[in-house]
Amino acid sequence: MRKTLLAGVAFFAIAAAGMTAVHADDIKQGGQMVVTYKDDVSTLDPAIGYDWQNWSMIKSLFDGLMDYEPGTSTLRKDLAEDYTISDDGKTFTFKLRKGVKFHNGREMTAEDVKYSLDRVTNPATQSPGAGFFGSIKGFDKMADGSAKSLEGVTVVDPYTIKFELTRPDATFLHVMAINFSFVVPKEEVEKWGADFGKHPVGTGAFKLGEWTLGQKLVFERNKDYWNAGLPKLDQITFEVGQEPVVALLRLQKGEVDVAGDGIPPAKFLEVKNDPTYAKLIVEGGQLHTGYVTMKTTMKPFDNVKVRQAVNMAINKDRIIRIINGRAVPANQPLPPTMPGFAKDYEGYKYDVEGAKRLLAEAGLTDGFETELYVYNTDPQPRIAQAIQQDLAAIGIKAEIKSLAQANVIAAGGEPDQAPMVWSGGMAWIADFPDPSNFYGPILGCSGAVKGGWNWSYYCNKALEERATAADSITDPAKKAEREEAWRSIFLDIMKDAPWAPVFNEQRFTIRSERLGGPDAIFVDPVHIPINYEQVYAKDVQ
């Protein structure tokens, strides 16, 4: 069954059972919604914001050259009207849309795109996303402070911008869709300085109305938005500082439309089994994998047999029951919704006897003692206890170290600490829907450094070369070939078993009955947690 939205602009179809066809022309703009979050919104500066709550807000205030079809991980053009990629995959040229205006009324041009990228890669900006632009020529000089402008970014004319890369980079279009690349107006950034994040001005579908620190933010519809028909709502109010349990109670009373932090674990079964609320819940996959890392630089995890034994010892189904079934078992690093996922791969099956045999082969018949680091917030310690019991069954005595998030991350990044880490609560959620994002920082050699995110310190030179080769396949026609290359890389990683993948978390969004829109936009894989531009209000239809 098909449901079409945005006729004439971005025509897309979503397979969704049980929905009746609604045509875009039928959906009237107007109405409002209330969204709650537990934590404060720190900043709305696209060069800096990297939190759960501000990620999609920034996407609705700003635009980049590229974006994704709503509710999917399929790239589409956004501020770019068109683009060309050179045959060697090292030059990307974008034609910009004409007549796109910033919220302050000035037209956006190629100069703004260049300025935004110079700004995000300038160390003084302290952007957590600067590293994504590493393939642009001149990035190194920006990083060490010897240049103030990216050599590889050229303004050809006001509506054309050219990027030269130091290597072919198949992920570059994704990089041009990530928040850190979004276009900001120079005059506003200079006016507000370090406080631009509290006074954001972009080209996006919404603009910031008011912001009461620590209490609420109001987004108003940008009436001059270039993408006619969007956004659907006139206004969104974000209320912050709301505990998820309280947000859920308010949603049930009709005071809140979306509980931004989802359904609290303690209330999950109650809500899911209540027929009144069950139909308000949307379930979707997410680009997330929860895993146990084993430090390959520490004994006995330097032995592949020990790592494989751990993979076979963990009872994943039981762990998923502990979290009320909010996940699916994982047997490889990539989540099922990620291109390159190996559907037919069976992984290491739960097999206690087999695990014991492998330990015996490694000369550890009597097992050994180790430490399992875990983030100290429920349900992570409970999951760690289940893993601890599973390991005890094959003779591994793991002591649980339950610490604050930043401390677990710090220990994970040391070569001689944290022999095992359960990644829950800190686990990798992809920055963009491409398999390479699950390799470099967390399984590649570049992440296996002090303070890095490769907590296994796994570094396989042969795979590193294959990864570089895979990312050099920039021709869109060879997409399948590139996916296949990545698939085989991840399966070969599993032979070395630096991780024991445990599960892929599912997302559950609860939204009020008065909100309309295809289910997929409420569990959007990129506009996390939901796609604010596409939601409409049923009460103004």
Added chain:
Amino acid sequence: MISYVARRLLQSALILVGISLVTFVLLYLLPADPARQIAGRSATAETVESIRQQLGLNLPFYQQYLRYATGLLHGDFGRSYLQKTEVVELIASRLPASLLLMAGAITCELILGIAMGLVSALRRGSGLDNGLMLLSFVGVSAPQFVIGILMLYVFSVQLGWFPIGGYGTFSHLVLPSLTLGVLGAGWYARMMRSSMIEVLRQDFIRTAHSKGLGRATVIFRHALPNAILPVIAMIGIDIGMFMSGIVVVESVFGWPGIGQLAWQAIQRVDIPIIMGVTLVSALAIVVGNLMADLIAPMIDPRIKIR
């Protein structure tokens, strides 16, 4: 008196310096690396190093502390690592909410505590007395997040009398004030009860009775003003209790005060905010205690300043 005040002020200043130093050391010793946290998970080593230098995190400990302390003396609490805002601005925007909540809590605990203690003392040994004292015991012992969630569930969700958390109107203020005030109300009820019983035994009360004054006059004119003095003297000390209480209560009720700010900052190891809130709380506690010590002798001549 003046030399006493001067001595106490000097003491307070030393305490504040001590607290700032201890907190700074503890946060410095945390294994978490703020530069890495700001730089994010995909940062290059150069970016991290550059941020470390910009924030002065590469300096030796004593220089970092001196930098911070110098800033403090100029009213500069630094800039939040993760909120990207001046800490002063964050605290200033949230302080009024916390002060309002504390005022509400003081009102609740005084009214509840004095009323309960008074009734208990007058009905000493009765079932009512035992019941009230049991209630005050529960108030003193029960964790605030339990009381808070219970109140929300009963009065907001089930009965619908009050809004479910939030900030803005008088009805938003009632439940969080009660939750925060219940602990102190329990203490005050017990204190008021014993103080009242003691006063009622005094000769001047017997005299008042024998003069033929009515029971109400004796209690409210003569007994109560004497019995209430130790309770009033305690209010300053309560501010310290509130400082720890607001962290929990503000989080439960979504109250936009500095307690909630502290809680969020602790979870994310946002050191400048943790430092700032700790210092503001310490200041409040020191001032509260100072006030308690200075006010007590003014209202109760039996207490003498040495």
